[in-house]
Amino acid sequence: PSWPSQGAIQVKDVSIRYAPELPDVLKNVSFAIRPHEKVAVVGRTGAGKSTLSLAFFRILPISSGSIHIDGVDINQIGLFDLRSRLTIIPQDPVLFTGTLRSNLDPLEQNDDQTLWEALKRVHFLESMQQQATAENDEKLITIEDSTVASSVVATDVGSGITLDYTVTENGGNFSQGQRQLLCLARSLIQRNKVIFLDEATASVDNETDAKIQGTIRKEFADSTIICIAHRLRTVIDYDKILVLDKGQVLEFGSPLDL
Ligand code: ATP
Numbered sequence: 001p002s003w004p005s006q007g008a009i010q011v012k013d014v015s016i017r018y019a020p021e022l023p024d025v026l027k028n029v030s031f032a033i034r035p036h037e038k039v040a041v042v043g044r045t046g047a048g049k050s051t052l053s054l055a056f057f058r059i060l061p062i063s064s065g066s067i068h069i070d071g072v073d074i075n076q077i078g079l080f081d082l083r084s085r086l087t088i089i090p091q092d093p094v095l096f097t098g099t100l101r102s103n104l105d106p107l108e109q110n111d112d113q114t115l116w117e118a119l120k121r122v123h124f125l126e127s128m129q130q131q132a133t134a135e136n137d138e139k140l141i142t143i144e145d146s147t148v149a150s151s152v153v154a155t156d157v158g159s160g161i162t163l164d165y166t167v168t169e170n171g172g173n174f175s176q177g178q179r180q181l182l183c184l185a186r187s188l189i190q191r192n193k194v195i196f197l198d199e200a201t202a203s204v205d206n207e208t209d210a211k212i213q214g215t216i217r218k219e220f221a222d223s224t225i226i227c228i229a230h231r232l233r234t235v236i237d238y239d240k241i242l243v244l245d246k247g248q249v250l251e252f253g254s255p256l257d258l
């Protein structure tokens with residue numbers, strides 16, 4: 001039940017197309033990632049970066065080749081297990097209507113302290129605090145549950161955020177970067193070993209972006225990270241760079257070697 005426990009990834013000769021009559025958009029892609037490695041994926045628009053993450057989640061079937069994680073072919077894993085044990089954070093993640101708590105822990109398997117710790121570790125609270133200060137908007141920082149608010153564990157005095165903080169439809173009351181931070185918090189709670197992150201676009205402010213990248217290095221030291229990167233700074237900090245070009249691997253190596 002602890003698969004994957006290491007996070008070793010082997011992609012072998014993977015080809016993928018969006019429909020039988022369409023051409024391959026990934027062509028014989030092969031690479032191997034060691035446990036805990038941080039890999040940045042770069043390439044022009046249309047190179048196949050996002051398609052690669054769809055393959056890992058089996059949203060698109062692989063037409064040939066294989067993906068193994070810790071020696072297990074992902075085709076052998078049930079879809080529900082596969083999708084709950086890998087984390088894929090899209091560029092523009094969607095949240096559920098509800099609360100921070102229901103988004104962080106949909107199956108209600110963790111106590112408040114665990115959820116709260118995760119929010120702190122990904123710097124989500126700082127991000128909300130900064131926003132509240134910047135906008136100087138009292139409406140943003142209403143405390144909705146006084147019982148939770150009175151608990152030392154589950155309240156952040158500075159930002160007024162509680163675990164019962166409302167998440168509106170699709171998470172529309174949070175920025176793109178904040179939604180990514182929440183997804184990172186959820187994956188900390190689930191202790192997932194393999195995380196795909198499609199880095200938020202340039203529209204995300206540098207500070208939130210730095211928080212996301214800092215969190216990955218500090219809090220996910222034991223996880224394998226594959227980050228589709230759009231910023232040079234991101235790329236430099238990673239162990240390996242995978243360069244995709246027109247669906248093929250152009251280069252794969254450490255940033256110093258490329
Ligand atoms: P970007 O940097 O713009 O996000 P990307 O590297 O993520 O680009 P992909 O989204 O993986 O690129 O797309 C790879 C190729 O697959 C492109 O040629 C694209 O046109 C094609 N493609 C993507 N989505 C679909 C789809 N739903 N149906 C058919 N073709 C698609």
Ligand code: MG
Pocket residue numbers: 049050051
């Ligand atoms: Mg993409």
